Amino acid sequence: MELQAILKRNIDENFPFLKEKKLLIACSGGLDSTVLAYLMKSLEFQIALAHCNFSLRGKESDGDEMFTVGLAKKMEIPVFAETFETKKYAAENKVSTQMAARDLRYHWFGEILKNFGYDYVLTAHHLDDDLETFLINLSRGSGLQGLTGIPFQNEKIIRPFLNVSREEIFEYAKENKISWREDSSNAKPDYLRNKLRLDVIPQYKEAANSLLRNFQKSRQNLRASQHLVEDYMALVYKLIIAETADGYSINIEKLQELPHPRAILFELLSGFGFTAWEDVYNLLEAQTGKRVFSETHQLLKNRDLLFLSEISSEENFSEFEISKETPEISEPIRLKFETEKYIGETEKNIAHFDFHKLKFPLKLRKWQEGDQFQPFGMKGKKKLSKFFKDEKLSLSQKDKIWLLTSNNQVIWVIGHRMDERFKVTETTSEIFKITYFKEKK
Template structure:
């Protein structure tokens, strides 16, 4: 069977798309995506080429973009490109460069698909990529779903090169004499995936040359097992999760305790709500003697209550505002049962109570407000160049989810966050040698 015939058969067998449908190809310029483009052209599919320039490799990144642009001209298909400030995005969102690039890439491709009315986006993952993904999942810890590998189709993303191993892709590329761009970072083992590809897989192939085939067959079995497990879990939820009028869900502890193996069942029942394996392990070890104990995920809580397990969503932090009138300083107020004061003073010689927060009193936009944390809140902490999510700061300070609303935020009339008491102030209102008057935000000793 010709290479392109195997390619087209895989697309048909997995119902990736119909011949007349329009597909955007995500092409980096590397060997995998270049071969995918050549196969689409040979099969005479209706396609366009899209390229993301992450601006991580200087001139090389720009040359990659120009190479892919020329590739699209060669095939006489539409070309789309975008440039990202990837490092800035990663810094501001406190994620790795790799995760930032992934998020930016998929978000842009989906927006492009919708805007230009394409049916699907094709990415060039092959069987060896899927093997690497399974091994990474095993190293991180995973449920059954993590053993399935990369799916040929998910929503509007299709992966037609999963018909082939990485070695088959490389051999076909040489056979076709196709030019491509090489990313030198692929040779670095500082990234986990590269270390698996370069160091681990060669040793595994010494034990079994048909590594990709074995993992592919295993993935199909795990996929079937995962569908069976999902069906059983859904049926248990339908029979035992009792939804109350107020939105809470109650389930009998006796029903949960009868499940076997209980650890697997509890994980599958509750991890879709964001509960970690560690938290669910604590739940199991506590349910015989932990009435009243709570277990938290990012959005939900589980409460042990006299033979029942009650799950409810965590209420979003309320937007509590107390207006601070400038001509009434000092201003004392109560916040969740604690007494605070906001006052002004001279920079030198001012007496302070516990945990004072001080900012430049001149650099303020009046009036001021005190309010709770809100989803999406960001500010520039003292000494940092970029912005930080307030939620990340609260996590670092080990503030429980149920206590986030109790942390007072000082904001100006434009809702710019000036201080998160008592940990950080905004760099833009820091005290400088030129500062004469300061605004002091502190908790009263007898509060």
């Protein structure tokens, strides 16, 4: 069947809602996206091209942009082109160049949809791309979800070529004398995907007849299995998961009553970046206080529960100094500082101190084992660990506690209790008011 007919059937069967919509085609100027643009134009869809210049290949990148702009002019359709400082973004956000390009690309696409009234973005990912992704995820020890391949649709992103091979796209371009730009970086086996594309998959195709079509059938079977797992996990979720103030808790006892608890735990947590799975599984039998981290989340064992919470950016900070002249800070938490003559409203998020009992600069830091203070209204000192226990704070809640200190003495367990020694008395001539603006969940 001709490629145009295949694409039309795919859209009619899977994406009929695209008719009469404004569509943005992600066009690099390469073979796949150029052919997709020609075909969508021939099928009389309302399209525009969007080209990202990632500034990674010098004049070659600029040439790709010029080609795409010229292609749009030739096809008499709108075009959007944007240049990005990809390496700078990658360094600032501590991500790989590929991840930086992906983030920049899809954020920009979203801005175009929002600002110019386009409805969907079409990308030219095809069956060979899907096989490469499958093999990459397989090499990384992915679960079932990672082996189901590239989705046909992700919200506003649609991939109508996923049932089409690279060979079919190439043959169509050759038969219709369509020109395109070659990305020289695709010929370098520097990345795993390129190594698979250039070396592994061609030999795989020679050794296994009908590889792509059989892979397509396997992908369909895997997706059907994934749907079954998702339905089962929806029932499991209700049995063992509870929402907390800063994440979720997993009931270990109920989890272990179910068949295959390790597999369930994997399905529950695989989307949160964990890689040390044996450490995760070992938490089920570990002592209270043990935890496992991913780049974005932590999993904490506390008695018969596992607490999942996001790692706050606050944890990157160690200590802050606050001078007499500081009116307000917004990082790592938001505090406002004022001097007053009289005590006004009193709440847990507001503390009043005798200004002349304080020694500046004040210091803001996280609590540490061994810290102690004299809780407001009490005569003796108390260790913070004991105070937290009395307040019935969980381990994850304690991790978020900030202290304000003066001359290495705790004056306020922020949001909980101030210190008796620094309180306002009848002899106080100037009051130092601090307001804590707790982030709303």
